[in-house]
Amino acid sequence: MRAGTARSGESMLAQLVLSGISQGCLYALVALAMTVVYRATTVVNFGHGDLLMAGAFAVYVLVIFAKVPFIPAALLAIGLLFATGVGIQHWLIRPILRGPHLSLAMMAIAVGYFLRGVARVFWGREVLPFPKIYPDKSFFLGSVVLNSSDLVITGSAIALFFLLWLLFAVTPVGKTAQAVFQSQRGAALVGINVGAFHGAMWGLGAAMAAVGGILIAPVTLLYPDMSASTLIRGFAAMTLGGFGSFPGAVIGGLLLGVMEMLVGGYVGSRFIDITAYLVIILVLLVRPVGLFGRQVVVRV
Amino acid sequence: MSDKRWLSEPRIFYVVPVLALAIPILVNDYIQYIVNLILVYVLVGVGFNIVIGNLGQLAFANAAFFGIGAYTTGLLMYHFQVPFPLALVAGGLVGAGAGALVSLPALRGVRGFYLAIITLALGELMRWVYVHAESVTLGSMGLHVPLPFIGGIALKNDYGKFYVFLFVVVALVVSTSNLLRSRFGRAFMSIRDNELAAASVGIHTARYIVLAFAWSGFVVGVGGGLYAALVRQVSPEAFNLLELIVHFAIVTIGGLASLGGSILGAVILTAAPEFIRDLPGFEELLLATLMLVILLFLPRGFVSILARFIPAIRDRYYRE
Amino acid sequence: MAQLLELTGVSVRFDGVQALSAVSLGVAAGEIVAVIGPNGAGKTSLFNAITGYVELAEGGITLSGTRIDGLTPHEISSRGVRRTFQNGGLFGELTVLENVLAGLHGRVGGSLLGVLFGSRAARTAEREAVAEARRLLDIMGVRHLERQLAKDLSGGQQRMVEIVRALATNPPLLLLDEPAVGLAPPVREQLVRTIHRLAKKEGLGILLIEHAIELVMNVSDRIVVLNYGEKIADGTPAEVRADKQVLEAYLGHA
Numbered sequence: 001m002r003a004g005t006a007r008s009g010e011s012m013l014a015q016l017v018l019s020g021i022s023q024g025c026l027y028a029l030v031a032l033a034m035t036v037v038y039r040a041t042t043v044v045n046f047g048h049g050d051l052l053m054a055g056a057f058a059v060y061v062l063v064i065f066a067k068v069p070f071i072p073a074a075l076l077a078i079g080l081l082f083a084t085g086v087g088i089q090h091w092l093i094r095p096i097l098r099g100p101h102l103s104l105a106m107m108a109i110a111v112g113y114f115l116r117g118v119a120r121v122f123w124g125r126e127v128l129p130f131p132k133i134y135p136d137k138s139f140f141l142g143s144v145v146l147n148s149s150d151l152v153i154t155g156s157a158i159a160l161f162f163l164l165w166l167l168f169a170v171t172p173v174g175k176t177a178q179a180v181f182q183s184q185r186g187a188a189l190v191g192i193n194v195g196a197f198h199g200a201m202w203g204l205g206a207a208m209a210a211v212g213g214i215l216i217a218p219v220t221l222l223y224p225d226m227s228a229s230t231l232i233r234g235f236a237a238m239t240l241g242g243f244g245s246f247p248g249a250v251i252g253g254l255l256l257g258v259m260e261m262l263v264g265g266y267v268g269s270r271f272i273d274i275t276a277y278l279v280i281i282l283v284l285l286v287r288p289v290g291l292f293g294r295q296v297v298v299r300v
Numbered sequence: 301m302s303d304k305r306w307l308s309e310p311r312i313f314y315v316v317p318v319l320a321l322a323i324p325i326l327v328n329d330y331i332q333y334i335v336n337l338i339l340v341y342v343l344v345g346v347g348f349n350i351v352i353g354n355l356g357q358l359a360f361a362n363a364a365f366f367g368i369g370a371y372t373t374g375l376l377m378y379h380f381q382v383p384f385p386l387a388l389v390a391g392g393l394v395g396a397g398a399g400a401l402v403s404l405p406a407l408r409g410v411r412g413f414y415l416a417i418i419t420l421a422l423g424e425l426m427r428w429v430y431v432h433a434e435s436v437t438l439g440s441m442g443l444h445v446p447l448p449f450i451g452g453i454a455l456k457n458d459y460g461k462f463y464v465f466l467f468v469v470v471a472l473v474v475s476t477s478n479l480l481r482s483r484f485g486r487a488f489m490s491i492r493d494n495e496l497a498a499a500s501v502g503i504h505t506a507r508y509i510v511l512a513f514a515w516s517g518f519v520v521g522v523g524g525g526l527y528a529a530l531v532r533q534v535s536p537e538a539f540n541l542l543e544l545i546v547h548f549a550i551v552t553i554g555g556l557a558s559l560g561g562s563i564l565g566a567v568i569l570t571a572a573p574e575f576i577r578d579l580p581g582f583e584e585l586l587l588a589t590l591m592l593v594i595l596l597f598l599p600r601g602f603v604s605i606l607a608r609f610i611p612a613i614r615d616r617y618y619r620e
Numbered sequence: 621m622a623q624l625l626e627l628t629g630v631s632v633r634f635d636g637v638q639a640l641s642a643v644s645l646g647v648a649a650g651e652i653v654a655v656i657g658p659n660g661a662g663k664t665s666l667f668n669a670i671t672g673y674v675e676l677a678e679g680g681i682t683l684s685g686t687r688i689d690g691l692t693p694h695e696i697s698s699r700g701v702r703r704t705f706q707n708g709g710l711f712g713e714l715t716v717l718e719n720v721l722a723g724l725h726g727r728v729g730g731s732l733l734g735v736l737f738g739s740r741a742a743r744t745a746e747r748e749a750v751a752e753a754r755r756l757l758d759i760m761g762v763r764h765l766e767r768q769l770a771k772d773l774s775g776g777q778q779r780m781v782e783i784v785r786a787l788a789t790n791p792p793l794l795l796l797d798e799p800a801v802g803l804a805p806p807v808r809e810q811l812v813r814t815i816h817r818l819a820k821k822e823g824l825g826i827l828l829i830e831h832a833i834e835l836v837m838n839v840s841d842r843i844v845v846l847n848y849g850e851k852i853a854d855g856t857p858a859e860v861r862a863d864k865q866v867l868e869a870y871l872g873h874a
Contacts, residue, residue, distance in 0.1 A: 102358055113591070228540075274425055479736060483722075494709055499694045500709065620747065
């Protein structure tokens with residue numbers, strides 16, 4: 001993919017950036033979901049990638065085996081994952097909240113591993129095609145080619161970000177959430193049920209994971225191990241955007257998507273995978289707070 | 301309460317390797333292979349526990365250390381016909397270097413979750429390198445490791461390998477024990493329990509973080525070298541994040557910050573899957589369930605149950 | 621009397637807040653100086669500045685004439701400044717003996733390789749350290765707690781062990797951050813006697829933060845009063861007690 005005339009170089013750049021934005025929307029979604037859980041409960045959910053996989057598999061099972069039409073199946077899967085998130089928080093996280101942070105991280109890892117085991121029992125090493133709801137078409141924007149999946153993903157993600165923004169900024173539930181984000185103790189003092197709130201936020205995170213899984217599965221196909229790469233990209237997005245920051249998660253995700261595409265286009269496709277790693281390493285060494293984050297390093 | 305004073309004496313554990321010398325006479329090929337695999341994972345557990353348990357730092361590079369040790373040993377034997385003992389030490393040293401490398405950010409003040417994430421990034425970066433450096437590592441195809449020789453004697457079967465593995469593992473477990481029962485071990489745990497206070501007693505915390513990672517990398521790297529000699533086939537898939545979860549399981553289920561726990565964890569996690577080998581997914585379910593149960597109900601791992609009967613298992617961090 | 625610790629015009633700023641403004645004070649060897657003030661006056665920031673946990677925006681700190689500001693906490697500790705922490709600074713999962721051994725950190729001999737191979741030198745150094753730690757615990761009368769995990773101790777016991785650990789290397793300067801909080805009266809008295817002995821018999825300079833005014837009036841040679849990050853008084857207990865500004869500061873914060 002070498003730039004010929006200036007015009008094709010320009011359009012390659014545009015192509016890469018636009019594809020990158022669509023890819024980046026997924027990363028932003030993952031990063032945002034993990035940021036919600038982190039801000040609400042100070043726990044980083046290392047099992048998030050596996051929740052994403054579980055959401056996608058849930059839709060698959062509903063559509064293929066229970067013959068449920070796609071949209072209801074998707075909604076059902078999202079609801080199911082919401083319940084799963086609440087359940088995880090209530091039975092597995094809450095009992096060990098007082099313990100060392102390490103245990104919480106391990107618990108999240110163990111939960112993710114469990115979900116992967118379940119998936120593997122049913123599907124082993126198979127790679128499954130995800131039920132298609134939209135036709136596979138290409139659109140032309142000037143000389144830039146966009147896939148229907150790009151549009152669906154970007155559109156859905158933007159819609160979701162908007163809905164979340166509405167939820168947090170405008171609704172009473174959201175105002176409650178903001179209060180808890182500011183100060184848990186303060187919120188408890190004014191009578192907010194912090195425990196229920198934690199459960200709801202884990203549920204929300206899991207539901208967002210389901211959405212992510214549903215969006216990504218048509219592109220990457222469905223297999224039990226699909227979690228690892230998305231998880232790392234989520235971390236890279238959060239690190240770049242500034243850990244714990246909502247706008248940071250979104251912008252970090254978009255930037256990461258674009259960077260990956262640029263690396264793939266100009267350096268080589270082999271290097272796409274390590275873009276996320278390099279972002280993490282460079283950001284933490286050079287500007288640990290990322291774009292919008294707060295204090296990160298200690299005086300040594 | 302314990303009138304059996306000898307159960308409190310750590311020296312009784314030397315009995316175990318002595319008794320173990322008899323194993324090759326008693327077991328068949330297959331069991332011997334499993335025992336050798338257990339020994340490999342003892343090193344994996346002991347090494348990982350230094351960082352996760354004693355230092356108390358979440359880290360994701362252990363599988364990468366395992367891999368780099370295996371590749372170093374295997375490649376030196378394959379490309380340069382380096383004798384096995386030397387290749388093994390090299391594997392450990394490169395592992396130590398990798399450990400120091402992933403923890404260097406600590407010298408710049410990176411801690412906690414951020415340090416954990418950077419070990420993830422660096423570990424995966426290392427793995428990418430040995431997948432893509434195909435000309436050297438033979439990439440995903442896998443590296444076939446030549447027959448290991450010790451001073452002219454070929455380790456053709458698992459019985460021969462056992463004695464070598466046993467010696468190496470005992471040596472590393474003893475030196476790790478020495479390390480923990482010294483100002484170094486105490487420094488690691490001081491950092492875990494209260495880093496600010498650790499600095500206030502004169503501990504250069506960043507330096508000890510790097511040291512802990514380096515020793516961990518050494519031990520796990522040697523484990524990787526033994527693994528290469530055991531399975532004779534080294535490929536990148538054996539050292540990915542899925543493998544890392546097994547490492548987490550070993551130290552969590554066995555017991556954090558406990559040498560006995562690492563050993564117990566290695567035994568449980570190597571032996572158990574053998575019973576459910578051919579059922580895909582059940583291994584993961586079993587491990588995950590064990591982890592969940594331990595985290596909820598027995599946070600100090602299975603070794604804490606043993607420690608009630610054999611007080612000597614409880615680690616002590618000084619020497620008399 | 622030459623000053624052991626000297627702060628000159630020290631200012632500390634973080635998160636947009638001026639925690640300390642141009643604070644100057646001194647502590648001499650054998651002197652007990654208390655730092656008091658309403659909540660948020662900057663007392664802990666003062667300790668953090670002295671021990672290197674925060675950077676100075678302005679000013680300088682010297683120990684026996686040598687500048688120590690800008691050094692890292694562990695460096696300052698090795699120069700002879702040791703401290704206790706307000707919220708308990710013990711290593712919870714280590715035993716009392718191991719905590720004190722950790723306190724001896726820089727004094728325990730043996731190289732890394734020596735330790736790994738179990739060399740005679742390393743083993744001897746370790747044994748000597750254990751003997752020394754036991755001796756220190758004996759002096760403070762807490763030897764019987766040797767095998768207990770630090771997290772299982774009572775508040776008073778923890779405080780004492782933390783002081784033993786801080787003293788392990790014979791530091792010339794000791795900073796005590798609210799050592800008397802939550803202690804029962806008899807334990808407080810023991811604490812006061814200990815502080816007195818450390819300064820007057822052993823010659824340590826002691827800087828302490830305390831809220832308990834009677835204790836402070838009792839034990840201190842001098843009292844420094846902080847309010848909103850500024851020093852508003854510095855004198856003997858009698859002088860400070862009569863100081864109008866101090867009264868206002870406290871009444872104002874009722």
